Amino acid sequence: DAKTTQPPSMDCAEGRAANLPCNHSTISGNEYVYWYRQIHSQGPQYIIHGLKNNETNEMASLIITEDRKSSTLILPHATLRDTAVYYCILPTGGATNKLIFGTGTLLAVQP
């Protein structure tokens, strides 16, 4: 079911920008890209989503390539509390639009 590809793990120094890539080469023209994260033993937390324009909110920025086949989640100033598994997800559509979680990227923010 996985329609996205992410690196299994990344490290980032505290205070630096964390750039998390995602490939979604099979994305269709009207599908959004969603990003969630899961801090250890907590519920998944919504971060941001976008269609084709770059998006920014209080948590992160999302850069989507012009062909929409990949995107990058940017945490501008990573803190230790940003250590989590980050999931890039495409919608399943249909009657429920349930989320299908892959294995994501484990981001370890180092002091």
Add this chain to the structure above:
Amino acid sequence: EPEVTQTPSHQVTQMGQEVILRCVPISNHLYFYWYRQILGQKVEFLVSFYNNEISEKSEIFDDQFSVERPDGSNFTLKIRSTKLEDSAMYFCASRLTLLQINEQYFGPGTRLTVT
């Protein structure tokens, strides 16, 4: 900021017992979901619920599972006769509409331990 809440945070039960996990979705949301995560594994979809009926369920959601929205605020997941393999984190989620512009919000989860 509105949030999804779940109770209890941790439930320990004996094999064969019934458990009910409770969730209070965000108040104006219309679509409700249960997911589970076995320790060390992916988050898996169990069931979705809309307009007082199940709209989709996974193959995990067998006859031992049921969901209900008994009143205007609670959304429950019942496991009739728990098995050891039901031990997992169970997450409730809700969503305003199915439009892609609306995201799902998750609760903090209930850790179910079956002994």
